[in-house]
Amino acid sequence: MxxxxxxxxxxxxxxxxxxxxxxxxxxxxxxxxxxxxxxxxxxxxxxxxxxxxxxxxxxxxxxxxxxxxxxxxxxxxxxxxxxxxxxxxxxxxxxxxxxxxxxxxxxxxxxxxxxxxxxxxxxxxxxxxxxxxxxxxxxxxxxxxxxxxxxxxxxxxxxxxxxxxxxxxxxxxxxxxxxTAGHIGDAEEQKQKFFEKFPSLRNGRFLLYLSRIHPKKGVDLLIEAFAKNLNQADDLQLVIAGPDQVGWQNQLQDLANRLGIANRITWTGMLKGDLKWGAYYSAEAFILPSHQENFGIVVAEALSCSLPVLISDKVNIWHEIANADAGLIAADTLNGCHELIEGWINLTSSQREALRHNALNCFRTYFExxxxxxxxxxxxxxx
The missing domain is CATH 3.40.50.2000 (Glycogen Phosphorylase B;)
Incomplete structure (x- = not known):
C-alpha cells in the first residue's frame, strides 16, 4: 500500500x-x-x-x-x-x-x-x-x-x-x-553525551520537562510549584527542555529570578537524538502539567525509558497512566502541580522503583x- x-x-x-x-x-x-x-x-x-x-x-x-x-x-x-x-x-x-x-x-x-x-x-x-x-x-x-x-x-x-x-x-x-517507537540507542552512552553537554547536572537529581515552551503546557505553574517544594528537597533541580515557539522563555526566566530559583533550573533548548534520550535516562521523573495535551508523544517516550511521569489530568492519556500505576496525576493548577512534585519527593525508594517498572510495562501495553x-x-x- x-x-x-x-x-x-x-x-x-x-x-x-x-x-x-x-x-x-x-x-x-x-x-x-x-x-x-x-x-x-x-x-x-x-x-x-x-x-x-x-x-x-x-x-x-x-x-x-x-x-x-x-x-x-x-x-x-x-x-x-x-x-x-x-x-x-x-x-x-x-x-x-x-x-x-x-x-x-x-x-x-x-x-x-x-x-x-x-x-x-x-x-x-x-x-x-x-x-x-x-x-x-x-x-x-x-x-x-x-x-x-x-x-x-x-x-x-x-x-x-x-x-x-x-x-x-x-x-x-x-x-x-x-x-511511538520508544527508546533507541545505548542508554549509557546517551547519558554521557547529555552530561558532557550539561556537566552541572552530572551526579545531581532533577525533574525533566521536555516539550514546547508554550502557555498551554503550564510551564509557569511548574516553576512556581518547584519553588514551593524546594525546602523539601534542596538538592533537586529542574531541567526545562524544548523550543521557545512564542517568545515566552524570557518571562519565565524572570519569574524564576523573582522566586530565587534561577540557579536551580537548566534551560537546554530543544533536545534531539542522543541528547533527548540521555535526558530521559538521567532524570528522576518526567513532568508535564499541561492545560491541554491531546496525546503526549513525549509522555510515551519517557515511559519507554522506564521513567515515571508526573502529569496533569488534562493530558488525555492520563487514564492509561493511572491504570498502569506508572506515575502521578493531579489537576492543571498551581496546587495540582505542587502536589505532583511534593508527591514525588515523598515517595520511598521502593515506591519509585515500582513506578519505574510500571512505566515500561505501561509503554509496552498501550503505546508501542x-x-x-x-x-x-x-x-x-x-x-
Missing part, C-alpha cells in the same frame, strides 16, 4: 504530530508499505527536508499563519492517483481545507487526525479566536471532518472532548491506537508503535 501523509510542516519544532507521523510511517515501511509526506514546507528548505527520514513532497512555501500555498492543490491534483490512501494531519490550516477540496472532487477517501485541535480548552482559553474559528467552521473545516472516511482520535478522552467545541458536528469517529501501526492499517484496509 502507498500512503500519503498530509501535514503543515515536517519541522520537529512543531511538536508531536510530525514525530508521530514519522514513527508510524517507519514502522509501516518496515512491513513493506510505502509512505510519503506532502507538506507546506518550502522546497528551498533542503536542510529541513533532508532531516526527515521519509520522502517529503514540499508544496510550499506557505504564507502566514493559515499556510496558504498556490502550489499545494496543483501538486495533489497531479499526483493523487499515485496513492492508495491519504491521511490528513491537523486542522485549521490550509492543508486540511485544500486536501479535502481535491480528494472530494476526485472521490478519493481520506482519513483525518485532528491531533487535539478540537479540544474545548481552546474555546475557553481563547474565546475571540474561537469566534473566528466558528465563522470558518461551517464552510471551511467542518466539511473536511464530515466527509472523511474516518476522523481518527488517539484516545477515548480526545474523542469525547472533540464533541464539545463546535456545532454542527457529525463524523465517523474512530479511536485508533497511537504511540507496532500496535499503533497495526491498528491504523486495519482501519484503512477495512473501512
Amino acid at each position: 502507498k500512503i500519503l501523509h498530509i501535514i503543515r510542516s515536517v519541522n520537529p519544532e512543531g511538536g508531536g504530530p510530525i514525530e508521530a507521523v514519522i514513527q508510524l510511517s517507519l514502522t509501516m515501511q518496515a512491513q513493506g508499505h510505502t509512505i510519503e509526506i506532502l507538506s507546506l514546507d518550502s522546497p528551498d528548505n533542503q536542510a529541513l527536508i533532508n532531516e526527515c527520514p521519509l520522502k517529503v513532497n514540499a508544496a510550499g512555501p506557505a504564507k502566514g499563519v493559515y499556510g496558504y500555498s498556490r502550489n499545494f492543490i496543483p501538486w495533489l491534483e497531479k499526483h493523487e492517483s499515485n496513492y492508495d490512501a491519504f491521511i490528513i494531519n491537523g486542522i485549521w490550516q490550509y492543508q486540511s481545507f485544500a486536501a479535502h477540496k481535491v480528494l472530494k472532487e476526485k472521490k478519493r477517501p481520506y482519513y483525518l487526525f485532528t491531533h487535539g485541535m478540537l479540544d474545548p480548552w481552546f474555546k475557553r482559553q481563547y474565546p475571540l479566536k474561537h469566534l473566528k474559528k466558528y465563522l470558518y467552521w461551517y464552510w471551511g473545516e467542518y466539511p473536511a471532518i464530515r466527509d472523511a472516511a474516518a476522523v481518527l482520535f488517539t484516545c477515548e478522552e480526545e474523542r469525547i472532548l472533540a464533541r464539545q467545541s463546535f456545532w454542527p458536528y457529525r463524523c465517523n469517529e474512530i479511536v485508533v491506537n497511537f504511540g 508503535i507496532g500496535n499503533a501501526a497495526k491498528s491504523l492499517l486495519s482501519i484503512i484496509t477495512n473501512s
Whole structure:
C-alpha cells in the first residue's frame, strides 16, 4: 500500500504530530508499505527536508499563519492517483481545507487526525479566536471532518472532548491506537553525551520537562510549584527542555529570578537524538502539567525509558497512566502541580522503583508503535 501523509510542516519544532507521523510511517515501511509526506514546507528548505527520514513532497512555501500555498492543490491534483490512501494531519490550516477540496472532487477517501485541535480548552482559553474559528467552521473545516472516511482520535478522552467545541458536528469517529517507537540507542552512552553537554547536572537529581515552551503546557505553574517544594528537597533541580515557539522563555526566566530559583533550573533548548534520550535516562521523573495535551508523544517516550511521569489530568492519556500505576496525576493548577512534585519527593525508594517498572510495562501495553501501526492499517484496509 502507498500512503500519503498530509501535514503543515515536517519541522520537529512543531511538536508531536510530525514525530508521530514519522514513527508510524517507519514502522509501516518496515512491513513493506510505502509512505510519503506532502507538506507546506518550502522546497528551498533542503536542510529541513533532508532531516526527515521519509520522502517529503514540499508544496510550499506557505504564507502566514493559515499556510496558504498556490502550489499545494496543483501538486495533489497531479499526483493523487499515485496513492492508495491519504491521511490528513491537523486542522485549521490550509492543508486540511485544500486536501479535502481535491480528494472530494476526485472521490478519493481520506482519513483525518485532528491531533487535539478540537479540544474545548481552546474555546475557553481563547474565546475571540474561537469566534473566528466558528465563522470558518461551517464552510471551511467542518466539511473536511464530515466527509472523511474516518476522523481518527488517539484516545477515548480526545474523542469525547472533540464533541464539545463546535456545532454542527457529525463524523465517523474512530479511536485508533497511537504511540511511538520508544527508546533507541545505548542508554549509557546517551547519558554521557547529555552530561558532557550539561556537566552541572552530572551526579545531581532533577525533574525533566521536555516539550514546547508554550502557555498551554503550564510551564509557569511548574516553576512556581518547584519553588514551593524546594525546602523539601534542596538538592533537586529542574531541567526545562524544548523550543521557545512564542517568545515566552524570557518571562519565565524572570519569574524564576523573582522566586530565587534561577540557579536551580537548566534551560537546554530543544533536545534531539542522543541528547533527548540521555535526558530521559538521567532524570528522576518526567513532568508535564499541561492545560491541554491531546496525546503526549513525549509522555510515551519517557515511559519507554522506564521513567515515571508526573502529569496533569488534562493530558488525555492520563487514564492509561493511572491504570498502569506508572506515575502521578493531579489537576492543571498551581496546587495540582505542587502536589505532583511534593508527591514525588515523598515517595520511598521502593515506591519509585515500582513506578519505574510500571512505566515500561505501561509503554509496552498501550503505546508501542507496532500496535499503533497495526491498528491504523486495519482501519484503512477495512473501512
